[in-house]
Amino acid sequence: MKDLPGTPGTLSGLLLRLGQCLFAAASMGVMVTASGFSNYTAFCYLMASMGLQMLWSMGLAGLDAYALRIKRDLQNPVLVSLFVVGDWVTATLSLAAACSSAGITVLYDKDLGFCKTQHMPCERYSISIALAFMTWFLIDISSLIMLWVLALSST
Amino acid sequence: MKDLPGTPGTLSGLLLRLGQCLFAAASMGVMVTASGFSNYTAFCYLMASMGLQMLWSMGLAGLDAYALRIKRDLQNPVLVSLFVVGDWVTATLSLAAACSSAGITVLYDKDLGFCKTQHMPCERYSISIALAFMTWFLIDISSLIMLWVLALSST
Numbered sequence: 001m002k003d004l005p006g007t008p009g010t011l012s013g014l015l016l017r018l019g020q021c022l023f024a025a026a027s028m029g030v031m032v033t034a035s036g037f038s039n040y041t042a043f044c045y046l047m048a049s050m051g052l053q054m055l056w057s058m059g060l061a062g063l064d065a066y067a068l069r070i071k072r073d074l075q076n077p078v079l080v081s082l083f084v085v086g087d088w089v090t091a092t093l094s095l096a097a098a099c100s101s102a103g104i105t106v107l108y109d110k111d112l113g114f115c116k117t118q119h120m121p122c123e124r125y126s127i128s129i130a131l132a133f134m135t136w137f138l139i140d141i142s143s144l145i146m147l148w149v150l151a152l153s154s155t
Numbered sequence: 156m157k158d159l160p161g162t163p164g165t166l167s168g169l170l171l172r173l174g175q176c177l178f179a180a181a182s183m184g185v186m187v188t189a190s191g192f193s194n195y196t197a198f199c200y201l202m203a204s205m206g207l208q209m210l211w212s213m214g215l216a217g218l219d220a221y222a223l224r225i226k227r228d229l230q231n232p233v234l235v236s237l238f239v240v241g242d243w244v245t246a247t248l249s250l251a252a253a254c255s256s257a258g259i260t261v262l263y264d265k266d267l268g269f270c271k272t273q274h275m276p277c278e279r280y281s282i283s284i285a286l287a288f289m290t291w292f293l294i295d296i297s298s299l300i301m302l303w304v305l306a307l308s309s310t
Contacts, residue, residue, distance in 0.1 A: 092250070095251065099250070099255045100255060147302055152306055
């Protein structure tokens with residue numbers, strides 16, 4: 001199982017976790033600079049979800065770095081089950097947050113045309129949402145790998 | 156692998172697929188009766204996504220029923236890989252559609268208060284979205300089971 005890229009306690013796993021932290025932090029950073037975001041429930045939810053994602057990925061990145069340093073194998077079924085559940089929950093929350101925010105941005109941009117007429121910072125909203133989708137993509141890869149590792153370790 | 160509930164070619168798998176069809180059809184049915192839904196990109200996307208989900212689940216339900224009737228085993232790795240990819244894509248699209256529509260409904264209901272003042276059919280939107288979330292939940296279960304079966308069959 002050690003050969004599979006992205007598994008816990010490997011360098012590729014660590015890089016995947018750091019990528020998730022980076023994109024989640026960037027998404028939050030861009031959203032904070034967009035004025036009036038706090039008036040919208042979906043954008044606040046995106047911030048909360050990216051914050052949770054960042055904490056979760058940072059924790060697992062720390063664990064990966066520690067396992068790499070002391071050359072310890074993290075792939076026992078109980079630990080992997082915990083990673084599967086956590087990854088699945090945070091991946092679902094990240095996708096839900098990105099999509100609900102994207103729904104509102106498309107509504108304002110295409111359906112109502114408010115981005116031009118009301119001078120809303122739609123570009124910043126879009127960049128933040130794109131970064132959230134990147135975060136989701138990386139956490140989804142982690143989540144699929146974890147489920148795969150758990151299935152293999154259960155045999 | 157035949158013992159795992161929800162795997163292709165089993166009665167529980169067939170029931171899961173029929174449930175997905177039913178909830179997707181109900182979600183589309185309720186949305187169609189809500190006036191003005193076609194003015195919103197997200198609601199149109201929800202209709203398209205639920206339509207795709209219904210077709211996919213109906214196809215697989217037919218295949219499950221056929222396999223049950225002729226007592227054929229559907230669990231070869233190539234077929235299961237196809238199911239994994241299809242389930243994963245449709246599950247992601249369903250969640251994305253449900254969340255983007257939910258984002259707009261929350262915006263109109265909580266943030267702007269349009270549901271009361273503008274007499275929008277927010278209740279119907281909400282019921283349709285809730286049914287879409289149920290569809291996603293069932294397809295997500297299928298998708299996780301398929302990935303599990305694929306991982307087991309690869310060993």
